[in-house]
Each structure stands twice: as structure tokens, then as C-alpha cells.
Amino acid sequence: MKVLYQTLVKRELWEHRWLWLAPVVAAGLMILVALVGVVAWSNSGMNFRLPPGANVGDGVGMPGASAMWLGVIGLTAQLWLISGVVVSFYLLDCLYAERKDRSILFWKSLPVSDFQTVISKFSVGMLVPVVVTFVLVTAVYPVMHAINSILAPSLTQAIGGWNTADWLRAEGRVLACMLVTTLWYAPLCAWYMLASVISSRSPYFMAGLPILVLGILESFVFHTGNVWRFVVWHMTPVFHPWEGLQRPSLWIGLAVTAGMLYIVIRLRRYRDDT
Amino acid sequence: MSPIIEARGLSKSYRGGKQAVAGVDFTVGPGRIVGLIGRNGAGKTSVIKSLLGLTPYEGHLRVLGRNPTTERDVVMREVSFIADVAVLPKWLTVRNALEYVQGVHPAFNRERAEQFLASTDVKLTHKVRQLSKGMVTQLHLALVLAIRARLLVLDEPTLGLDLLVRRRFYDTLLNDYMDEERTILVTTHQVEEIEHLLTDVLFIEQGRIVLDTPTEQIGDRYAQLIVKADQLSAARALRPFSERAVLGRTVLFYENAPREELAALGELGTPTIADLFVARMQKEAA
Numbered sequence: 001m002k003v004l005y006q007t008l009v010k011r012e013l014w015e016h017r018w019l020w021l022a023p024v025v026a027a028g029l030m031i032l033v034a035l036v037g038v039v040a041w042s043n044s045g046m047n048f049r050l051p052p053g054a055n056v057g058d059g060v061g062m063p064g065a066s067a068m069w070l071g072v073i074g075l076t077a078q079l080w081l082i083s084g085v086v087v088s089f090y091l092l093d094c095l096y097a098e099r100k101d102r103s104i105l106f107w108k109s110l111p112v113s114d115f116q117t118v119i120s121k122f123s124v125g126m127l128v129p130v131v132v133t134f135v136l137v138t139a140v141y142p143v144m145h146a147i148n149s150i151l152a153p154s155l156t157q158a159i160g161g162w163n164t165a166d167w168l169r170a171e172g173r174v175l176a177c178m179l180v181t182t183l184w185y186a187p188l189c190a191w192y193m194l195a196s197v198i199s200s201r202s203p204y205f206m207a208g209l210p211i212l213v214l215g216i217l218e219s220f221v222f223h224t225g226n227v228w229r230f231v232v233w234h235m236t237p238v239f240h241p242w243e244g245l246q247r248p249s250l251w252i253g254l255a256v257t258a259g260m261l262y263i264v265i266r267l268r269r270y271r272d273d274t
Numbered sequence: 275m276s277p278i279i280e281a282r283g284l285s286k287s288y289r290g291g292k293q294a295v296a297g298v299d300f301t302v303g304p305g306r307i308v309g310l311i312g313r314n315g316a317g318k319t320s321v322i323k324s325l326l327g328l329t330p331y332e333g334h335l336r337v338l339g340r341n342p343t344t345e346r347d348v349v350m351r352e353v354s355f356i357a358d359v360a361v362l363p364k365w366l367t368v369r370n371a372l373e374y375v376q377g378v379h380p381a382f383n384r385e386r387a388e389q390f391l392a393s394t395d396v397k398l399t400h401k402v403r404q405l406s407k408g409m410v411t412q413l414h415l416a417l418v419l420a421i422r423a424r425l426l427v428l429d430e431p432t433l434g435l436d437l438l439v440r441r442r443f444y445d446t447l448l449n450d451y452m453d454e455e456r457t458i459l460v461t462t463h464q465v466e467e468i469e470h471l472l473t474d475v476l477f478i479e480q481g482r483i484v485l486d487t488p489t490e491q492i493g494d495r496y497a498q499l500i501v502k503a504d505q506l507s508a509a510r511a512l513r514p515f516s517e518r519a520v521l522g523r524t525v526l527f528y529e530n531a532p533r534e535e536l537a538a539l540g541e542l543g544t545p546t547i548a549d550l551f552v553a554r555m556q557k558e559a560a
Contacts, residue, residue, distance in 0.1 A: 110375065111379060
């Protein structure tokens with residue numbers, strides 16, 4: 001069972017290498033940009049000093065946040081966004097491409113149930129962004145910090161040096177945020193898979209069209225924008241994990257997710273268009 | 275021994291009311307190589323998709339004693355299937371293909387697959403996209419040969435392949451796959467190429483089985499007579515079900531006809547499966 005699941009996950013990562021490659025490349029570019037930025041800073045002769053007792057976050061609307069805290073969160077946000085984009089494409093593609101190239105006949109010639117297939121794809125879509133983002137942030141932030149402290153020691157000194165406790169707190173916080181946000185996004189993932197399994201032409205169209213039509217209808221008929229607001233609300237990450245877990249809509253969303261996955265499994269099982 | 279496939283009143287209708295399979299009965303025993311032969315749209319693929327639990331059907335159907343729809347996951351542990359060469363995904367590398375099947379199939383013998391591949395030009399590092407059609411077939415064969423399946427279903431497996439590859443495909447199946455326990459069900463319209471290896475034939479036309487016979491009994495039941503023009507009317511009097519003119523002579527096909535009388539009129543023989551198929555189809559059309 002365990003080997004089966006591992007194999008199914010590996011198969012997804014073989015086909016969709018961008019799932020992890022895109023964030024890795026992005027992280028590499030970020031290190032490069034940081035390197036160039038720091039060199040430029042130290043060559044410019046600019047100087048910077050925080051007033052005593054102040055934090056870097058004070059100036060950017062996050063009072064009390066240290067540079068370290070902001071750094072980890074900022075890095076996470078960027079990598080998470082990139083992961084989110086590639087994983088959206090992955091989920092929209094994952095049950096459509098196999099029908100388009102008829103490889104579904106090969107996958108279905110092996111003793112893997114539709115339940116196992118759909119769950120493996122769903123779990124890849126849910127877990128890869130968290131795992132990849134967290135691993136990269138954990139690896140990349142210390143590297144960036146090291147670049148700063150070697151090439152621009154005065155800057156590092158000015159905004160605050162390495163603080164392991166602070167770093168661990170930041171790491172814990174972003175991990176919790178990502179985990180709860182992942183649960184919050186579960187219905188979105190299932191919705192993409194539903195579009196992917198239903199679609200005979202374009203899963204992108206299939207995922208967007210119903211929402212577009214509903215939203216336009218609503219604004220014409222009722223002159224309100226609840227559909228748009230709902231969608232934006234459900235795509236907004238959770239910044240306060242504990243508060244997020246207490247939202248009833250998160251749990252309703254998970255129930256809806258289970259229902260949608262059930263339909264996805266049924267459709268992959270009985271749909272016959274190859 | 276219990277049958278490998280048992281179909282009673284198997285029907286399949288598509289939306290819009292088109293009936294692809296119209297209540298067919300047939301049984302396939304272990305150790306047989308059965309050719310399911312029919313024209314395009316005759317219902318071959320619908321029968322096969324029903325057997326593999328890929329599509330809903332009506333009627334009674336058992337594969338290895340199980341219901342292929344509700345027990346699909348169990349059935350597929352002992353059934354292998356090759357649709358045609360185009361279904362292996364292009365991005366897959368040969369090594370990954372082996373690793374995948376090893377990971378998901380309890381009865382897969384990776385060493386055996388690698389041994390088979392070693393005798394071909396297929397390298398482990400190749401991607402399917404880089405392989406020729408013939409090489410993809412060899413890869414797919416390697417995967418299937420290394421699975422101890424009791425039933426192998428082949429749906430037009432050699433479509434679009436050149437003669438050499440087709441020949442090698444079937445030779446490999448016979449030499450490396452077949453034994454008394456294993457069963458093959460194959461559809462093709464290149465009947466000539468496989469008729470020497472079939473043990474049974476099923477002719478399907480417009481969703482119905484029009485002939486179901488072991489190949490060794492074809493000679494008992496059917497006869498082919500080649501006559502010159504002067505004997506034609508006498509030969510026709512013995513009620514052939516089909517005939518065709520070839521180079522000034524006429525070939526007539528008979529079912530359960532008196533052999534001595536036929537032999538007196540011309541050259542008597544057993545029709546090939548391909549000839550029989552064409553003759554039967556003409557009869558159906560008439």
C-alpha cells in the first residue's frame with residue numbers, strides 16, 4: 001500500500017517536474033537578486049540605522065516585526081505564490097491530459113483504482129506547495145542572511161543580526177499558516193480536478209466559466225458582487241492559523257471537497273471517451 | 275476448468291440509442307487464443323471495454339469469475355491490456371515505466387522485463403517520445419510479458435506498425451507469453467497475419483456474434499471450392515453462401531455441404547479465416 005502510494009506520487013512528479021522545479025529555480029533567482037542588491041547597496045555608500053527600540057516592521061505596517069521575521073515571511077509569500085500557480089496548472093491538467101493523449105488506457109490497464117489515482121493526485125496538489133515552499137524557505141533564508149552579513153555587515157548590524165529563536169518562531173508561523181491555508185484551499189483544488197475530469201476541450205475554461213457566468217449574472221440581476229467576494233475570500237491565504245481553523249467555512253469547505261472528489265472518482269471511473 | 279470470460283446477453287448502448295453490442299453470448303476457456311474479428315464499428319472495442327470494466331454494459335459478464343465493473347481493481351491484477359502503441363505517455367522514460375509498473379503491480383517481474391528489453395534497441399534512459407513506434411511496442415510488450423497475467427487483451431495492438439514489427443510482436447507473444455494457463459483475446463482487422471495462431475474465432479457484425487468456432491473445426495464445417503466456368507452452374511446448385519470471381523475461375527464457399535459432390539466439381543479446400551470472414555460478411559449483407 002505504501003509502495004503503491006509512493007509510486008503514484010513519484011509518477012506525478014516525473015510528469016510534472018515544474019511542480020518542484022519552478023520554485024527551486026525561483027529560489028535560485030532570489031538568491032541571485034539578493035546578491036546583486038547587497039553588492040549594489042554596499043557600493044552605493046548609503047547608510048541606514050534604525051532608531052533605538054524600533055523594528056524594521058514598524059515602517060511597513062507590521063509593528064514589532066524584526067527583519068528576520070519579515071524576511072522569512074516575505075520569502076515564503078513569494079515561493080508560495082509561485083507554487084500556487086504551478087500547482088493550479090497541475091491540477092487542471094492532471095485528469096485531462098491523460099484522456100487527451102489516451103495514456104489513460106495504459107494507466108487503467110494496471111491494478112490501480114480510480115480512488116487511488118484521484119487521491120494521489122489530490123494529495124500531490126495539496127502537499128507539494130507546503131513541502132517545497134517550507135524546505136526552500138528553510139534552506140534559502142539562512143543563505144540570504146549569510147550573504148548579507150558577509151557582504152554588507154553594516155546593514156545586517158543595523159537591522160538586526162541572526163536570532164535563532166526569532167527564526168524558529170518565524171518558521172513555525174509560516175508552516176502553520178501554509179498548513180491551514182492548504183486546508184482552506186482544498187475546495188479550490190477539488191474544483192480544479194473536477195474541471196479537469198469533466199472537460200473535453202479546455203479545463204481552464206471549464207474551471208473559470210461557471211464562476212464567471214454566476215458572477216456576471218449576479219451583478220446584472222442583483223447589482224451585488226457576492227460571488228466575486230466569495231471567490232477572492234476563498235483564495236486569500238490564512239494569516240492567523242488558529243483563527244482559520246475555527247472558521248466554520250473551512251470545515252464546510254472540506255466536506256464540499258470530499259463530495260467533489262467523490263464525483264471526480266466516479267467520473268474517471270465511468271467516463272468513456274477514448 | 276472455469277471459463278476465463280463468460281458473456282450472456284452482453285449489450286452495450288451509447289447515448290443517442292446507438293446499440294454497439296446487441297446481446298452477445300460467448301465463452302473463452304483457459305489456454306485459448308481468440309480472435310475477435312469484425313469491421314470498424316462492428317462492436318469489437320465495445321466488447322473489450324466492457325470486459326475491462328472501462329464502460330458500463332447490460333447483461334451478464336464474468337472475467338476470471340468476477341464482475342469486471344464492480345470488481346475491476348481485483349480483475350485487473352490478472353488481466354493485461356494493450357490498446358495500441360500510442361497509449362504510453364510520451365514523457366515517460368523507460369526506466370520510470372519499469373519502476374512504475376513494479377510499484378503498482380504485485381505480479382510484475384522487473385528482471386524479466388529488463389532481460390527482454392536488453393534484446394532490443396530500447397535503452398533505459400530513453401523517453402517514450404524518442405522511441406519509434408516499433409520500439410514503443412517492444413517496451414509495452416516487455417511490461418506485459420513480465421506480468422503474470424492470466425488474460426491478455428489486445429485491441430488492434432499492431433495498428434500502424436510495419437510488417438517486421440508486427441511479425442515479431444506475435445512471435446514474441448507465442449514464444450514468451452503463451453502457455454496452457456494463459457489466454458489471449460485479440461482484435462484486429464489484419465486477420466491474415468494472426469490466423470495461424472488463433473485457436474478460436476469470433477466474428478462480430480453489427481453488434482452480434484455471427485460465428486463462434488474453434489479454428490480446427492472450420493474445415494469440418496466450411497468448404498471452399500474453386501471451379502472453372504463450365505462447372506459453375508453445377509457448383510451453384512449446391513447452394514454456396516458466397517462466391518467471388520478470381521482470374522476466370524470462381525471461388526465458392528459452402529457451409530455443411532456434401533464433400534464428395536463438391537470434390538467432383540473442382541478444387542476443394544478449407545477457406546482461410548480471412549476468406550471466411552469476407553464471405554460471411556457478404557452473406558450478412560445479402
